[in-house]
Amino acid sequence: MMNGIIMSLLGGFVASLLLEMIIPNGDLKKYSRFVISIVVAMIILSPIIGAIGGLSGKEFTFDGFNLDENYIESRDNEKISVIEGGVEEYLEINGIDCDVEVFYENEIIQRVTVKGVANNKSKRAKELVSELLEINKERVNVYE
Secondary structure, eight states: HHHHHHHHHHHHHHHHHHHHHHSSHHHHHHHHHHHHHHHHHHHHHHHHHHHHHHHHTOOOTTTTTOHHHHHHHHHHHHHHHHHHHHHHHHHHHHHOEEEEEEETTTTTEEEEEEOOOOGHHHHHHHHHHHHHOOOGGGGOOOEE
């Protein structure tokens, strides 16, 4: 535990010194020094706050910091729409007119469903989607 605290402190100080040298002189330097000093103070205070929390039996957390899950979901839906549109366009360029549905979770495409493909083009559609998205062919389902 003590090693981790020392490494954090050293890392914070080294990073602050590097930033101090990189940032040009002027108004920006004044504000950047302020931000750097706040970060260093947080690094110094975090083990103390953790120890106090450990003594009181309560864990120190940032309860006021909540991720907006609706925002994250809307960003995922945007990604899915872009991927689906791109796959449909790619297949159309290759002579396959169809609808594509992408199942996306944790930044990974879990599976892709391609619907409305003529029976004689289903193998080719599976190969094209697998190649385009760089996923295993087993994750691509093609239906008429």
